[in-house]
Every structure is written in structure tokens, then in C-alpha cells.
Amino acid sequence: MSNVPDDLMYTPEHEYVARTGDPAIVRIGITDYAQGELGDVVFVTLPKAGQRLAGHESFGTIEAVKAVSELYSPVPGEVVEVNAAIDGDPAVVNRDPYGDGWMVALRVADATALDGLLTPAAYRTHIGE
Numbered sequence: 001m002s003n004v005p006d007d008l009m010y011t012p013e014h015e016y017v018a019r020t021g022d023p024a025i026v027r028i029g030i031t032d033y034a035q036g037e038l039g040d041v042v043f044v045t046l047p048k049a050g051q052r053l054a055g056h057e058s059f060g061t062i063e064a065v066k067a068v069s070e071l072y073s074p075v076p077g078e079v080v081e082v083n084a085a086i087d088g089d090p091a092v093v094n095r096d097p098y099g100d101g102w103m104v105a106l107r108v109a110d111a112t113a114l115d116g117l118l119t120p121a122a123y124r125t126h127i128g129e
Helices: 032-038 111-116 120-126
Strands: 015-019 025-030 041-045 058-064 068-072 077-082 104-108
Touching (some): 025 032
16 A cells, blocks of 8 residues: 555646645655556656746656656646755655655746645545555
């Protein structure tokens, strides 16, 4: 059974969105379910700070022993921070996807876009739990 925290929002593509202390900034990463399906993460390609993303636009890739997958921005916005720790230790995504394994912080361009994300209950249903 995957860990699906109740204080996050989710996408059908298995990204999560975490609110921060700044209501305009969210952190994005992949879910515990996604990292479990991928297996051992060996490389992650992330955008640079300042890059603007459209909703559902690919912002990088995650490479595991089993597969390479695209990462998608759940909402439109500007990348304000990239988790540099992932460069030196991509396996942190496996160990702590909701904590130290976050990928990018995004300044949300349209706060109403968050309304279209999955609730924890809807995401649990989506992954069959």
C-alpha cells in the first residue's frame, strides 16, 4: 500500500503538489506510488530556475533501472527553485519522495488550476487503493 498524505494534491500522472508557507509557491515531486513503480531512481533531469511551464508541460525526466519517464507540471507557473540535492543523490526520490525528494518549487500562475487536481481520496481510487 502506497503512502498518500492527506495534505497534498495529486495528478493522474503521479505527481504531487505540496503547499508551502507562501500561498503562491508549491513544491512538486512524484508520489510514493510512482517511485515504487519506477524502482531504483538513477538519474533525474530538472529545469532551471526561471523557466516558465504550462500546465501539463513536461519539465524533465526521471530515469530508473526499469524505465525513463517524463515529469509533468501539474499547473502553470515559473520554476523558482530546483532541488539540487537530487543531482548528487537521485535515490532520495525513492527514500523520501514527499520530503527531501521534492523536485521543483513553482510560483503558480493561476491559483484556480489547483482546483483541478485530485484529492487524496481520488488519487487513492486512481491507483486502486
